[in-house]
Amino acid sequence: MEELLAGGNTTEGVVRAGRTVRRPRDHRSTFASEVLRALNEAGFVWAPAYLGIDEEGRDTFSYIPGATTDHPSQRDERCYAAIGGILCELHDFSRGIPLASGAECLVHGDPGPFNVVMSAGMPVALIDWDSVHPGDPMEDVGYAGWTWCIYATGNVPVADQARRLRLLADGYDPQMGADALIEAVFRCQDAIIRIEGANAVDERLSDQRRHHARAAVEWAGSCRNVLSTNLEVFAEALQRDRR
Structure with missing residues (x-):
């Protein structure tokens, strides 16, 4: 069945x-x-x-038992560093392999919380590999940083969002520069706004797909606003105690 x-x-x-x-x-x-x-x-x-x-x-x-999450209240605080570590493992493994086709490594392409199976608040599997492709590892890191940590809804304090972004960054690379990560997040948000904005008016797509595109543009725009209006909070959290 x-x-x-x-x-x-x-x-x-x-x-x-x-x-x-x-x-x-x-x-x-x-x-x-x-x-x-x-x-x-x-x-x-x-x-x-x-x-x-x-x-x-x-x-x-x-089949991997577990469930995806859509809010920090459903997660163990240690999961953010774990997500960064999973992406680091993927990128390190795939550097220089033939499948990377001359790019720096393979990137998952969509490592948001909707594509991570969780158990007891911690990640157990990264699923939905249809978007995997050769590319820049910061594509994954920026997208994960945004989708796991930055919220325009759900009453998540900005200070907590910034702290979790720091945890994810440290799980990937404790030496990662704050500016590089913030720029990567902005690039991912801008890409969604551009790509899904085009999909939203593409009459070749189904009504359901165009509806999803409009929702994606709104989501990316609202999260981008959170980051841009609280840039100092995020930058301070990412720079604190780093040498």
Whole structure:
């Protein structure tokens, strides 16, 4: 028996079947499956096992128990450093491998909390690898810093947001510069505003997809405003006690 899995905005028809997850394939699936095979063989424990293509032509992965989160109240405070560490492991593993195609490393492309399975407030798996690609590691770090730590809703104090951004940065690289991380966050937010702004008016897309695009633009813009209007708070938290 198959159970439709909730969540996700761009791929329909993802289901759980026993101890597996089945996902319809698209133009990104071949590369993503090659990356997952390489990660599995290397012992990267934060990725699901890739199990091949089923009889209906769907990618098959191991099912990982747990749930995603959408608010800091659902998380252990140690999770932010752990997320930074997971991304560091991914980037370190993939530097110089053929799949990186001459780029600095592979980047997950979408390492937000909606793509991390959690258990007891801590990450156990990074899922949804369809956006993996060769690139700049700060793409992942900036996006994770934003999506895990910066909130325009949910009554999250700005000082707590800045402190958690520092935890994530330290988990990735304790020597990371404050300016580099803040610039990376802004780049990610601006990219979402630009890309999803175009999708919001693209009549070739479904009404549901355009609705998602409009919501994404609003989300990115509101979070960008939080960062820009509280820049000193974030910069101070990122610079404190660093040598």
